[in-house]
Amino acid sequence: MKIANLMTPVLRDTQQVMLTGMRVLDAQGLVIAGRDEVGLSLAHVEEVQEALKGFYSARIRQRLSDEPPPPLYSLSRGSNIRAFIAYPIIETLPVVEDVGLEQRYLQGVIYLSRTPNNILRDLYAVKATVVFVSCSVLAIVFALGTLVSATIARPIRELIAQTERIKHGEQKQIKPLKNPVTYEIDQLSSSFAEMSKALVERGDYIRRFATHVSHEFKTPLTAIQGALELIQEHADSMPESDKQRFIANALADTQRLKQLVHRLLELARADALEPSRQTCQLSELLATITPRFKARGLELIAYELPRTPLAIAPDALEMVLVNLFENSVQNGASSVQIYAEAKSAQLSIALHDNGSGISDANRDKIFTPFFTTKRNQGSAGLGLSICLSVLKAYGGQLDVLACQQGALFKLLIPIVADATSKSGLPT
DSSP, X not given: OHHHHHHHHHHHHHHHHHOOEEEEEOTTSBEEESSSOTTOBOTTXXXXXXXXXXXXXXXXXXXXXXXXXXXXXXXXXXXXXXXXXXXXXXXXXXXXXXXXXXXXXXXXXXXXEEOOOOHHHHHHHTHHHHHHHHHHHHHHHHHHHHHHIIIIIHHHHHHHHHHHHHHTTSOSSOOOOSOOOSHHHHHHHHHHHHHHHHHHHHHHHHHHHHHHHHHHHHHHHHHHHHHHHHHHHTTTTSOHHHHHHHHHHHHHHHHHHHHHHHHHHHHHHHHTOOOOSOOBOHHHHHHHHHHHHHTTTOEEEEOSOOOOOBSSOHHHHHHHXXXXXXXXXXXXXXXXXXXXXXXXXXXXXXXXXXXXXXXXXXXXXXXXXXXXXXXXXTOOSOHHHHHHHHHHHTTOEEEEEOOSSSOEEEEEEEBOTTOOOOOOOOO
């Protein structure tokens, strides 16, 4: 207490200069020098507890006051936080002077508190640095904005310009950007180009399809109209045999139109087919189809077909096989040899008939809708197109291969994952 009384005037003079609250605590945390807190215990305060253990400690707390804030910021109380520092007073005494052992004694704690200066005052003091940093930040932001505009905005504007030219008919489809700059923009550009190409191809397909459909409908409708006009104009003078012949021709053309509509519906369903998760086996499906075509004079000969589950619905695969076998019947085939081999994740199926075959000139056209060499026999030329669309929907493939006799078709159908089977295709 005597030491505290001697230090009190020094503390007050220092506080007027440093604007810092100062207290001196003894080794038990009691205030022995300060303003009105003399005799008060601060041993419960966190930073004081650490200082009483011999460690420096500091805390920052929100400043609370019962008085209203001043209208203008002051130099020492311009912020709402206050820093508290507890510094231990340690006395070190030698225990054995020759050996150098020392004993540390805690004599007390200096406890300081201070409200930081107003942030505006500090910023004004370093205004040159603040201006420099602000200008640097603005320059960096401008550079980043220019970089973003060059790497993102410019390629996007170029894509938009292409879409505008397509809309006005100045360009047919979107082309990939020459300088996409970033990987993401390159992917976006490629996706737009692929989508545009697919739309153009789809539009061309629809136009060709509409032309073929109109042609296919026009021919029988014209024949029906001609027959009915002749009957109407010469009903009284026309022999009964001629009248019946014209009526028969009209009925045949009507049946042709009916068959054409049916095939068009099949093609539409195949083009818009949503693949299901059903599976099937080739051998089981052929067992149900074989009797049907055997009655029509077409023998289906299968060679050790693997019992591999295929990732295609039974009705879809049946539609494909029936159309191909119908094609063999129309070309005068009496037998179809069937081979199959499991390769990786697909089953390769070969169908080889002994019919009249496909000429080299027609081999590239047979998958074109409405192409047929059997139009007089009622063929609409849509069977192979339906087969191709169905297989594509399930991730399969259909090709026609060259052979010395008959027609040879090759089907690739996905195999159910983790399915294993032995190979059954002869070399």
